[in-house]
Amino acid sequence: GAVVSQHPSRVICKSGTSVKIECRSLDFQATTMFWYRQFPKQSLMLMATSNEGSKATYEQGVEKDKFLINHASLTLSTLTVTSAHPEDSSFYICSAREVQRASTDTQYFGPGTRLTVL
Amino acid sequence: QKEVEQNSGPLSVPEGAIASLNCTYSDRGSQSFFWYRQYSGKSPELIMFIYSNGDKEDGRFTAQLNKASQYVSLLIRDSQPSDSATYLCAGGGGGNKLTFGTGTQLKVEL
Numbered sequence: 001g002a003v004v005s006q007h008p009s010r011v012i013c014k015s016g017t018s019v020k021i022e023c024r025s026l027d028f029q030a031t032t033m034f035w036y037r038q039f040p041k042q043s044l045m046l047m048a049t050s051n052e053g054s055k056a057t058y059e060q061g062v063e064k065d066k067f068l069i070n071h072a073s074l075t076l077s078t079l080t081v082t083s084a085h086p087e088d089s090s091f092y093i094c095s096a097r098e099v100q101r102a103s104t105d106t107q108y109f110g111p112g113t114r115l116t117v118l
Numbered sequence: 119q120k121e122v123e124q125n126s127g128p129l130s131v132p133e134g135a136i137a138s139l140n141c142t143y144s145d146r147g148s149q150s151f152f153w154y155r156q157y158s159g160k161s162p163e164l165i166m167f168i169y170s171n172g173d174k175e176d177g178r179f180t181a182q183l184n185k186a187s188q189y190v191s192l193l194i195r196d197s198q199p200s201d202s203a204t205y206l207c208a209g210g211g212g213g214n215k216l217t218f219g220t221g222t223q224l225k226v227e228l
Contacts, residue, residue: 002164034215043220044162044206093161104167105150105210112161 003027004096006110013084014118021079021113023094029074030096034107035067038091050077084117091115120145122209124219132227137194139222141207144188149211151183151190156204156221165192165205197226 003026013019023033033050048069050056056069068080077096081088091114095107121144131137143151150169154162168174168181168190180193190209194201204223208216 044218046215046218049215091159091161105214105216106152106164106167107216108164109154109161
C-alpha cells in the first residue's frame with residue numbers, strides 16, 4: 001500500500017516553455033501533498049505544501065507564480081513550472097500523506113520527475 | 119529554526135557488519151521521526167518511523183529514539199552491498215511538514 005506515482009518520469013523542454021508534473025496517490029487519499037526539488041548531490045529542498053481544495057503554502061524563496069501548484073482532489077496534485085529556464089533543471093519529487101493517518105506525519109514519495117531545460 | 123543534523127559520511131562498513139547511522143534534532147516539539155533510504159538518482163523510500171523512546175525493530179533495521187538527548191539512530195544489521203545508499207533522517211510533529219537532514223552516505227564494502 002501507500003503508492004505514489006508521478007508523471008512524467010523524465011521531461012526535456014526548451015527554455016521558456018511550461019511543464020506540468022502530476023502526482024497521484026494510487027491506493028490512498030492524501031490530505032496533503034508536498035513538492036520537493038533536489039539538485040545533484042544535494043539534499044531535498046521542500047518547495048511547497050499542497051492541501052486539497054486550498055492554496056498551496058510555499059517555502060521562503062520559492063516563486064509561487066513560477067511554480068504553480070494545484071491540488072484538485074484527494075489523489076492528485078500538479079506542479080507546473082512556468083517559463084522554464086535551464087536553472088530550473090532538477091529532480092522534482094512529490095510526497096503524500098494519508099487522510100486516514102492524518103495524525104501522523106508519514107510521507108510517501110513518488111518516483112520523481114527529472115526535468116531538463118535546454 | 120528547526121534543524122536535523124546528520125554526518126554526511128561516507129560511512130564505510132564491511133559486508134555483514136552493523137551499520138550505525140545517527141541523527142540529532144533541535145526541535146523538542148518533534149514527535150515523530152523517520153528514516154528514508156535514497157539510492158542515487160532515485161526518490162526516497164520509507165524504511166521505518168518511530169514515535170516512542172526506545173528501540174523499534176523491523177527485520178534487519180532497528181530505529182532508536184532518545185528524546186531527552188534529542189537523538190535518533192538507525193542500525194542496519196548484516197549489512198549488504200544493496201544497503202549502500204544515502205539515508206535521510208526526518209523529524210515532524212502535529213501533522214506538519216517534515217524537516218529532513220542532509221543525509222548520510224553509507225557504503226557497504228565486499
